[in-house]
Structures are given as C-alpha cells and as structure tokens.
Amino acid sequence: MQTSAGQDRLSVDDTARSPIEAGDPATDSRLFRRCLGLYGTGIAIITTETKGQRAAVTVNSFASVSLDPPLVLWSISHGSRSYPLFKNGGRFAVNILASTQMNVSRHFSSKIEDKFAETAWSAGEHGSPLLDGCLAHFECETYSQVEGGDHTILVGLVRRASRFEGEPLLFAQGQYCVAYSHPEVSPSPEVGGLKPETSSEGTIIPQIFEAHHLLSSTFDEHRHAEGLDISVARVIACVYDMPGLKTDQVARATYLGQRDTEDALATLVERGMLVNAVDGQLILTEAGRQRREAIRKRWQDFQKDQLAGIPEGDLRATLRTLSKLITQNRAAK
Amino acid sequence: MQTSAGQDRLSVDDTARSPIEAGDPATDSRLFRRCLGLYGTGIAIITTETKGQRAAVTVNSFASVSLDPPLVLWSISHGSRSYPLFKNGGRFAVNILASTQMNVSRHFSSKIEDKFAETAWSAGEHGSPLLDGCLAHFECETYSQVEGGDHTILVGLVRRASRFEGEPLLFAQGQYCVAYSHPEVSPSPEVGGLKPETSSEGTIIPQIFEAHHLLSSTFDEHRHAEGLDISVARVIACVYDMPGLKTDQVARATYLGQRDTEDALATLVERGMLVNAVDGQLILTEAGRQRREAIRKRWQDFQKDQLAGIPEGDLRATLRTLSKLITQNRAAK
Numbered sequence: 001m002q003t004s005a006g007q008d009r010l011s012v013d014d015t016a017r018s019p020i021e022a023g024d025p026a027t028d029s030r031l032f033r034r035c036l037g038l039y040g041t042g043i044a045i046i047t048t049e050t051k052g053q054r055a056a057v058t059v060n061s062f063a064s065v066s067l068d069p070p071l072v073l074w075s076i077s078h079g080s081r082s083y084p085l086f087k088n089g090g091r092f093a094v095n096i097l098a099s100t101q102m103n104v105s106r107h108f109s110s111k112i113e114d115k116f117a118e119t120a121w122s123a124g125e126h127g128s129p130l131l132d133g134c135l136a137h138f139e140c141e142t143y144s145q146v147e148g149g150d151h152t153i154l155v156g157l158v159r160r161a162s163r164f165e166g167e168p169l170l171f172a173q174g175q176y177c178v179a180y181s182h183p184e185v186s187p188s189p190e191v192g193g194l195k196p197e198t199s200s201e202g203t204i205i206p207q208i209f210e211a212h213h214l215l216s217s218t219f220d221e222h223r224h225a226e227g228l229d230i231s232v233a234r235v236i237a238c239v240y241d242m243p244g245l246k247t248d249q250v251a252r253a254t255y256l257g258q259r260d261t262e263d264a265l266a267t268l269v270e271r272g273m274l275v276n277a278v279d280g281q282l283i284l285t286e287a288g289r290q291r292r293e294a295i296r297k298r299w300q301d302f303q304k305d306q307l308a309g310i311p312e313g314d315l316r317a318t319l320r321t322l323s324k325l326i327t328q329n330r331a332a333k
Numbered sequence: 334m335q336t337s338a339g340q341d342r343l344s345v346d347d348t349a350r351s352p353i354e355a356g357d358p359a360t361d362s363r364l365f366r367r368c369l370g371l372y373g374t375g376i377a378i379i380t381t382e383t384k385g386q387r388a389a390v391t392v393n394s395f396a397s398v399s400l401d402p403p404l405v406l407w408s409i410s411h412g413s414r415s416y417p418l419f420k421n422g423g424r425f426a427v428n429i430l431a432s433t434q435m436n437v438s439r440h441f442s443s444k445i446e447d448k449f450a451e452t453a454w455s456a457g458e459h460g461s462p463l464l465d466g467c468l469a470h471f472e473c474e475t476y477s478q479v480e481g482g483d484h485t486i487l488v489g490l491v492r493r494a495s496r497f498e499g500e501p502l503l504f505a506q507g508q509y510c511v512a513y514s515h516p517e518v519s520p521s522p523e524v525g526g527l528k529p530e531t532s533s534e535g536t537i538i539p540q541i542f543e544a545h546h547l548l549s550s551t552f553d554e555h556r557h558a559e560g561l562d563i564s565v566a567r568v569i570a571c572v573y574d575m576p577g578l579k580t581d582q583v584a585r586a587t588y589l590g591q592r593d594t595e596d597a598l599a600t601l602v603e604r605g606m607l608v609n610a611v612d613g614q615l616i617l618t619e620a621g622r623q624r625r626e627a628i629r630k631r632w633q634d635f636q637k638d639q640l641a642g643i644p645e646g647d648l649r650a651t652l653r654t655l656s657k658l659i660t661q662n663r664a665a666k
Contacts, residue, residue, distance in 0.1 A: 017466070022495030025403035035494040036397045036405075038468040039429050040501040040512055042372040063396040064369045065408050066482025070358035072369075073406075073486065075398050096372050102515055133350070135371040146479050148488060149399025153406065155481060161368040162355030165557050167550070168373040168505050172512045179373055179503055179510035180549060181563075182435055182588070204648060205548055205636050207655040212545035214662035215538055216513060217500070224498050230514075255515070303538050306661070310654055315537060317650030321643055322540040328639070329547035 030263050034229070037260070040172035043097045045108050046074055047121075047129040048082075050089040054116050054129055055082035058109045060171050061151075062094060070158040072138055075151040083152070087145065092156060093128035094138040098166035099178050101133055102255070105169065109257065126159050136163045174231035174260045180213075204321075215306065222298055231256050233295060235264040236284070239274065240292040244281045363596050367562070370593070373505035376430045378441050379407055380454075380462040381415075383422040387449050387462055388415035391442045393504050394484075395427060403491040405471055408484040416485070420478065425489060426461035427471040431499035432511050434466055435588070438502065442590065459492050469496045507564035507593045513546075537654075548639065555631055564589050566628060568597040569617070572607065573625040577614040 025032030041060035048055050057080055065071035072094060076086055086092060097105055108115050120132035126139040140156025147153075170177040223233060234254045239245065245253065251261040265282065268274035273288030284292065307315060358365030374393035381388050390413055398404035405427060409419050419425060430438055441448050453465035459472040473489025480486075503510040556566060567587045572578065575586065584594040598615065601607035606621030617625065640648060 017497050019470075019495040019497050022493060025491045025494045026401075029400045029403070031496075032400060032403050032491065032494050035469045035471065035496045038496055038501055039375040039377065039395055039397075040503045041374060041396075042505075044372065061396040061398065062372055063374075063394040063406070063408065064372075065394065065486060066484045067362045067365060068359075069482045070362070070365050071482045071484075073396070073481070075396065099515070136368045137352075138368065144479070146477070146486070146488075148406070149402045149404045151399045151404075153398060153479070153486070153488075155479075155486075158358045158365065160355065161358045161365050162352040163364075163368045163371055164350050164352050167553065168371055169515075170373045170503065170505065170512055172375070172501050172503065176515035177512035178515055178546070179505045179512055180545075182432070182502075182509035182511055204640060204652055204655070207652065207659060208541060208544050208548065211541050211655045211658045211662075212513075213511070214659060215541065218662050218665060220500065306658060307537060310657060314650040314654050317647040318654040319537055319540065321647050321651040322537070322544050324643060325544045325639060326540060326547060329544075329551050332551060 030266070033259065033263065037172075037174050040170055040177070043105050043169050043171050044074065045095045045097065045104070045131060046076075046086070046092050047095060047131065048086055048089045048092040049123075049127060049129055050085055053085060055085040056108050056115050056129070057082050057086075058105055062096075065155060069143075070161070071143055071155055072140065072158055073153055073155045075148055075153050077151050079150070086154060087152065090142050091126060091128055092140050092142065092154065093124050093126075093130055094136075094140065094156070095131040095134045096136040096138075097169040098133060098135045098164075099169045100166065101169055102176050104131065104133070105176070106252070106255070124160070134164065135166050135168055136161065173229070174256055174264075175234070176255055180209075208322075208325075218306075219299075219302055222302055223295075226295060226298060228295070229264075231260045232264045232267055235261060236268060236273065236288060236292050237295070239268075239282050239284050240289060243283050244277075246280045246282065250282060363599070366592065366596065370505075370507050373503055373510070376438050376502050376504050377407065378428045378430065378437070378464060378467075379409075379419070379425050380428060380464065381419055381422045381425040382456075382460060382462055383418060386418060388418040388422075389441050389448050389462070390415050390419075391438055395429075398488060402476075403494070404476055404488055405473065405491055406486055406488045408481055408486050410484050412483070419487060420485065423475050424459060424461055425473050425475065425487065426457050426459075426463055427469075427473065427489070428464040428467045429469040429471075430502040431466060431468045431497075432502045433499065434502055435509050437464065437466065438509070439585070439588070457493070467497065468499050468501055469494065506562070507589055508567070509588055513542075541655075541658075551639075552632070552635055555635055556628075559628060559631060561628070562597075564593045565597045565600055568594060569601060569606065569621060569625050570628070572601075572615050572617050573622065576616050577610075579613045579615065583615060 021031055023031050043060055044062040045056055045058050057076060059074050061075040063073055065073050076083055121129045124130040124139045128139055130137050138158045139160040140158050143155045143157040145152050145154055170179055235250060238250050238254050247261060247265060251258050265274060268288060273285055273291055275283050275285055277283045354364055356364050376393055377395040378389055378391050390409060392407050394408040396406055398406050409416055454462045457463040457472045461472055463470045471491045472493040473491050476488045476490040478485050478487055503512055568583060571583050571587050580594060580598060584591050598607060606618055606624055608616050608618055610616045
C-alpha cells in the first residue's frame with residue numbers, strides 16, 4: 001500500500017500521504033501533544049466538594065465507558081493542586097460546557113484561588129457542585145481509580161444525568177470551536193431535507209452555509225501551505241500586534257491554553273522568529289515580523305482572488321444583504 | 334443559587350435553566366446516551382492484527398491519559414466481535430479520522446465482514462494496521478486493561494505518534510460535524526487578526542462567516558422550539574421522503590449511528606408519529622407527517638423572515654456572488 005508521497009496533500013483520494021512529523025512520544029512530548037490535539041473533544045469541568053472544600057479542574061479527557069452499569073471516566077494529573085481532594089473525596093460531577101461558556105472554561109483553567117466565588121452553581125443531589133449554564137451534568141460516585149503514568153484515571157458510576165438546551169463547546173487543533181453539521185450530511189440546515197429549494201428565497205441561506213464551508217476549507221489549505229499550525233499562527237499575530245506581552249498574557253489574548261501557548265512560543269524561538277526579552281517580554285524578530293506580514297498578505301490576496309471578476313455593484317449588494325442578516329440576528333441574541 | 338427557571342432558555346445570562354430531562358441512568362440508558370452525546374468527540378478507528386487476523390472498531394471513547402509515559406485509552410464493548418483479539422493481542426493502533434473520512438467511519442461501523450479489503454492501509458512499524466488518509470496515528474502496546482462494566486478500558490503505551498495535514502472529523506449531538514473557530518475567538522479566518530479590514534473586499538468573506546454562524550444559531554433555536562433534537566428531526570424527514578425503509582437503511586440515509594437511529598425511531602413511536610409496518614418497514618402516521626410538514630414550513634418561514642425587506646435586486650446580486658464563490662471553490666477540490 002505504501003506509495004511515494006503525493007504532492008496534492010489535501011485531496012481525499014490521496015491515500016498515502018507523508019506525515020508532517022512522526023516519532024517516539026517518550027522522547028518528544030510536544031510532538032505527542034500536537035498529535036493528541038488532532039482528536040477533537042468537548043470541554044468538561046469536573047467538580048467535587050468534601051467537608052466544605054471545593055475543587056474544580058478543566059479537562060478534555062472525559063469519555064464514556066459503560067451503559068450497564070453507567071460509567072464514565074476522566075484523568076487527573078498528579079501535579080494538580082486538586083488531586084488529593086478528587087483522590088479521597090469519593091465523588092465528583094462532570095459539567096459539560098456549552099458553546100456560550102468559553103469564559104467559564106477560561107475562568108476554571110486560570111490560577112484564580114477560589115474559582116467558585118464568581119461562578120453561578122448549586123449543590124447537586126449527590127453532593128458535588130453543578131455549574132449553571134452547562135449542556136449536561138453527570139453526578140458520580142468514584143467507581144475505581146486506575147494508575148495511568150503521570151495521571152490517575154477516575155472512573156465514575158453515574159447516579160444522575162441531566163441535559164439542557166444548547167450547543168457544545170469544542171476544542172480541536174488547539175482552539176475553541178463550534179460544530180456545524182458535516183456538509184456532506186446536510187448541505188442546508190433544514191433538518192434532513194435533502195431536496196434543495198429552487199426559489200431565490202429558498203437558496204440564499206443554504207448558499208451562505210456552503211460558501212462558508214468551502215471558503216474556510218480553501219483558506220485552511222493556504223495556511224497549511226504557509227507551514228503554520230493555527231496556534232502558532234495565532235501567537236505570532238498576537239505578539240506582532242502587542243509586542244512585549246508575557247506568556248500568560250499571550251495565552252489569554254489568543255484563547256489558547258497555557259501549554260499550547262508555550263509550545264507555540266518555543267516553536268517560534270526555534271525558528272528564529274521570536275526572542276524572549278528582559279522580564280519574559282516577547283518580541284518578534286525581523287524574520288517573525290516578515291512571517292506575520294506574509295500571512296496577512298496571503299489573507300488579503302486570498303480575498304482579492306476570491307472576489308476577482310465579481311462586479312462592484314454585486315459586491316456592494318452582497319455586503320448590504322449580509323450586513324442586514326448579521327444585524328438582525330445579533331439583535332435577537 | 335437556585336432561582337426559578339427562566340423562559341428565555343438560550344440566553345447566556347440565564348444561569349438557572351431547567352433541564353430538558355434528568356434521571357438515574359441505571360434505569361434509563363437512552364437518557365444516559367442522549368446526555369453523553371452532548372460531549373463532542375473526534376472519531377477514532379482502533380485496529381489490531383495478530384497472527385494474520387485483523388480487527389477494527391470505531392469509537393469515540395478515545396482519550397489522552399499521560400505524557401510521561403505517553404499513554405492513551407479507549408473502551409471496547411464485551412459484546413464486540415473483536416473483543417477477544419484486542420484483549421489478547423497486546424497491541425493496537427489508534428487512527429484519528431479526518432473530516433474527509435466520513436465514509437471510512439461509516440464503512441468501519443457497518444457489519445461488513447472484511448472491512449480491510451476495501452480500505453487503503455499499511456502495516457505500522459509496531460505491527461498494527463494504519464489506515465490511509467487519517468489525521469494522526471498512535472501505535473500502541475497494551476499497557477493495562479481495566480474492568481469498566483460492560484466495557485473494558487484499554488490503556489495503550491504509545492510507541493510512535495504521527496500526524497498529517499487535514500481537519501478533524503467530529504461527532505456531536507448524534508451527528509457528524511466539522512469544527513470552525515469559535516466566533517468569539519476569531520470572527521474572521523485571518524489567523525489571529527483582531528482588527529477587521531474596512532474595504533468591501535476586506536469584509537465580505539468575514540461577513541459570510543459571521544452570517545453563517547448567526548443564522549445557524551438562530552435556526553437551532555427554532556428547532557429547539559419545535560421540541561425536536563437533531564437526530565429525531567433527521568429521521569422523521571428521512572421516513573417522510575422515503576416511506577417503507579427499514580432501520581438500518583434509515584441509519585445509512587441519515588448518517589446517524591445504528592443506536593441513535595433506534596433511539597430516534599423509538600421516540601417517534603412513543604409520540605405516535607411512526608408505525609412499524611410489516612417486515613420492519615417504517616411509516617409515518619398522520620401526526621408524524623404533520624410534524625414533518627410543520628418543520629419544513631418553519632424552515633421556509635425562517636428564510637422568508639430573514640430575507641424580508643431586502644430588495645429583490647440585492648437578493649439576486651447576493652446569489653450571484655455566492656454561486657460564484659461556491660463554484661470556484663468546489664472546482665478547486
């Protein structure tokens with residue numbers, strides 16, 4: 001099956017591509033993390049309370065295990081301040097975050113001392129704190145604890161499950177995401193309707209959806225061609241716009257996690273695009289600035305190329321239509 | 334913190350909503366599955382080979398465990414035909430699917446006897462089959478096996494990790510999805526660029542992205558108001574358009590898993606919208622047909638409402654712009 005690596009890398013039929021990178025994760029944990037980041041996940045905040053002491057950790061290692069009995073699992077780092085409370089507490093709740101809760105995820109990933117003080121929550125029926133606004137809660141008794149290297153796998157017996165309206169918050173390729181139906185499943189949001197309508201009223205909105213998907217996918221190919229993964233690209237843009245920030249400030253500004261930010265910064269230093277100035281202030285080198293400007297130019301050229309040949313009057317009319325749709329749907333939120 | 338449940342259910346500030354449903358998953362496994370489905374995941378195909386015998390299972394229970402040593406896990410049902418091979422084989426590979434591999438996911442979830450026969454793959458360095466076209470491969474030795482109710486949790490020591498270009502395939506709320514940057518992180522795909530451009534060339538594409546996000550979210554609220562989750566909505570549309578299909582045909586046509594399809598069908602039967610005719614052929618009742626027509630009308634009304642007040646000339650110009658963008662990006666694939 002092994003054939004020589006093709007050059008048209010993003011084609012579906014290209015079945016024997018070369019890896020971007022490969023190796024032994026025991027000797028390269030950053031490689032391992034980059035590979036793990038390709039598996040998209042939701043975001044869960046795990047909470048517990050014992051004798052008035054509360055703890056919460058943000059994880060994307062949640063997984064279902066069993067229906068009968070109902071079991072779920074997640075993993076906690078031995079380095080976590082909250083590890084003793086989860087290890088000895090005997091119970092926890094899994095709070096699945098909604099797409100409206102990016103701020104909650106950031107709050108609970110921060111180093112703030114009492115994370116519950118500024119958060120709306122209530123005590124669950126089984127003793128663990130339940131965060132308001134989540135998509136789902138699983139109230140658990142600890143069923144087993146399993147050694148897993150530098151983490152412990154906590155398996156929970158779910159005593160109560162509840163679900164709420166909303167859309168899931170996702171984390172994929174190092175960034176917060178929202179999910180849309182796969183375009184091959186549902187080219188229009190008409191739930192299940194496979195036959196496209198033919199009046200202009202009946203095609204404009206599905207076409208907005210399809211145009212977004214196709215443009216986004218084409219631009220991703222451009223970004224790949226630039227040799228940048230999205231977290232590196234976001235960090236370089238941030239340091240360009242705001243030179244002198246420190247690592248934790250960059251992590252907050254880019255909505256990347258601390259570890260992804262550190263990895264991206266290390267990559268940029270290795271490539272000679274970034275220097276760590278006095279007091280940990282981050283500054284792009286001339287090579288870094290040039291790279292940032294190349295990315296910006298690529299995006300501008302992309303837009304120009306895409307819109308080339310469309311009459312100016314059509315572009316203005318399209319902008320009026322889109323602006324009206326955006327304004328009226330923003331107002332409804 | 335407990336306040337009376339608000340009615341404006343989708344507001345971010347509405348911090349004490351009532352659950353759609355809640356209960357003990359030990360006595361209601363369908364409730365449990367619906368709650369679990371709210372945690373978005375990637376899709377992984379786990380493969381192994383021992384003495385010429387190959388096995389593969391499709392899972393969304395993959396999770397990272399530890400960096401040092403590098404460990405990952407997933408769970409296999411005791412009812413799986415492949416369970417003995419994974420239990421005794423001592424090794425496996427995790428193949429993380431890309432957004433272009435929805436067909437691969439469906440193929441490996443089917444009951445086809447030799448799933449490898451029609452699939453491009455190669456032998457990994459550590460003895461397990463690696464599927465072509467994936468986003469990442471983790472070649473593992475079995476590190477430990479842990480009892481987990483009706484499943485066994487398999488923890489793997491990763492000996493080799495590799496990653497490829499592409500976007501992840503996701504599964505959320507019972508359906509295949511693709512991920513887009515969260516709109517609060519990146520309103521435009523210009524990686525990290527926080528300052529919007531002001532020329533018309535520089536705003537039209539970001540506005541397509543934002544219009545898609547807002548319209549999609551508004552329409553989801555409409556669907557929720559109809560009291561339908563997306564898998565039920567998709568199944569009812571499928572049986573309306575193609576009466577007489579059987580369960581496995583509906584599962585294939587709707588791109589839902591067998592279990593989600595069965596759950597949705599059971600929900601429709603309970604609500605008196607569906608009957609199971611002779612030979613397992615599925616037929617909507619009059620109530621079911623009316624519900625399907627109400628959904629279709631809601632979608633048509635939604636489009637009319639959204640576009641109301643936009644001059645016909647602008648609508649036609651917008652359609653021309655979108656059609657051109659779609660055509661040229663489709664052609665590039």
